[in-house]
Amino acid sequence: MTKKQQNIFNTALELFATDGVDATSTSKIAKVAGVSEGLIFRHFTNKEGLLQAILTEGLNKAHEYFQLIQVEIDPKTRIRKALELPFNILPEEYNFWRLVYTLKWQRGSVQTEEMSDFRASLADAFDQLNYENPSAEARLVESIIDGIATEVLLKDVHPKPLLKCVLDKYKLK
Amino acid sequence: MTKKQQNIFNTALELFATDGVDATSTSKIAKVAGVSEGLIFRHFTNKEGLLQAILTEGLNKAHEYFQLIQVEIDPKTRIRKALELPFNILPEEYNFWRLVYTLKWQRGSVQTEEMSDFRASLADAFDQLNYENPSAEARLVESIIDGIATEVLLKDVHPKPLLKCVLDKYKLK
DNA sequence: CATCGTAGTGAGTAATCACTTACAAATGTA
DNA sequence: TACATTTGTAAGTGATTACTCACTACGATG
CATH class of the missing domain: 1.10.10.60 (Homeodomain-like)
Structure with missing residues (x-):
């Protein structure tokens, strides 16, 4: 380049x-x-090509983060690390994630394959912990991650107190 | 009209x-x-005027929903009703809320006044229940609501199982 | 019937859109 | 040095943009 x-x-x-x-x-x-x-x-090539170049570069980096969580064997720490995700977004990554979350509402979610792997590994963790409905719990965690990420990316304040609250709900920490 | x-x-x-x-x-x-x-x-008048007309009409309706929660005296039911919000979105309201959530990412959140009242009433409820950090808990509930609303509006599946999970986290139900 | 305000149209406007093309400058390579 | 490839520019292209304007159709009121 x-x-x-x-x-x-x-x-x-x-x-x-x-x-x-x-x-x-x-x-x-x-x-x-x-x-x-x-x-x-x-x-x-064209405007769409520019967008795709930006997207694929960023998603490759993001993919590493998600895999770092899936390889975690202990179910509790796996869930904890997942919930910590939105608190560990680096400032230099803000623009990329704001772009990703914007695109969700028009072009459909960016890359569904890797995300379903991530969700499955979360459901597996809840299953190991004998939760009543592991797949629903996994979807809830994903929703919480999305909601907190939105808060972090839009309000621009680093909401550490939120982490304590959310970990408490899952009896982690 | x-x-x-x-x-x-x-x-x-x-x-x-x-x-x-x-x-x-x-x-x-x-x-x-x-x-x-x-x-x-x-x-x-112009395109922006059309957008504003759509926004103000929808937000007036939404305002009623939020006030219905704030007048609730029992703190537990107030929190429960708040968490139930995204599960009670009517199909005919989907387009409006999808528009609102889209606009969050470009034009800043639509109407901040009413939302801070809503957040304050949530913090008050957690305070009554002697939670350690009521304002952080209120922000977390808002984030969870946003996250679940996103799931509902985008995936188009009515995620009742999620409601059971999330109410369980707050020892409600 | 006459008049008036609102509803509605269709053909325009300049500006901007994504994109192309012809060409010059820089760079590598033998 | 000679040549080929890549990097970069400036001036275009037709299509589309938000918006205007001159005009007609019509229902209500006097």
Whole structure:
């Protein structure tokens, strides 16, 4: 990746995340990135290609996080690590996750395969702990993670007190 | 409201919710509504005015739901009713809420005033129950509500099993 | 019947959209 | 040095955007 290609990539991520993909024109990306508009299409074919490049790069990183949880053998720590996910989002990853959560509402959830693996490993953990309805518990944990992630990404305050509350509900910690 | 004005209103809500506001052109709204494009601007001034009309109408209805919870005196039932909110969304309200949740990520949360009242009444309920950190508990409940609402609105499955799980965490039911 | 305000239309507007193309500059490679 | 490939630009393209305007149809009121 050349310097200018990185510029396009970064400013597109920033603008896509804050204004939305549809409200971000290629001419604006070029202007902010300090680049001619044509260069966007040279490197990324079209606007959709630019979006996909951003998405796949970010999702590869995210995939590692999720696998780090699934390899955990102890069911309690596996659940705890899952619930800790939204509290460990790095500031430099905020734009990416805001983009992902935005896209959920229009283009359908990004990548369903890896997520169903993650959910299954959560259900397995609850099963080991003899919960009444493991699959429902897994879905609930996912919803809680999404809800807290939304709070973190939008309100921009790091909500450590929430972690204590939520871990308490699952008798962890 | 005339018949055609209602047509514009309803199809705009549908298109805004499914495709996003920015990806929905006034010409498309007019075409789907079976109306001349100029009529949109006669009745709603501009595209933003159309969006605001949709938002204020829906939020007035929503306001009633939230107040029904805040007037509840018993803290346990108040919390229970709050957690039940996402499970009681009517199918005809889906489009509106999908629009609201979409807009959270670009234009900032829609109406903060009423929501802080709601949060305060939740914190008060947890305070009555002698929870360690009532305000954090209130924020957590809000996050859980948001997370489950997302699940309901996107996956389109009515997740009754989740309700049992979440009420169990708060020793309700 | 006459008049008036609202509902509704359809053809326009300039601006912006994603994208293309022809061409120059830089870079690598023999 | 010579040549080929990649990087980059500027000026376009037709289509679409939100919005305007001149106009007609119509129901109510006097």
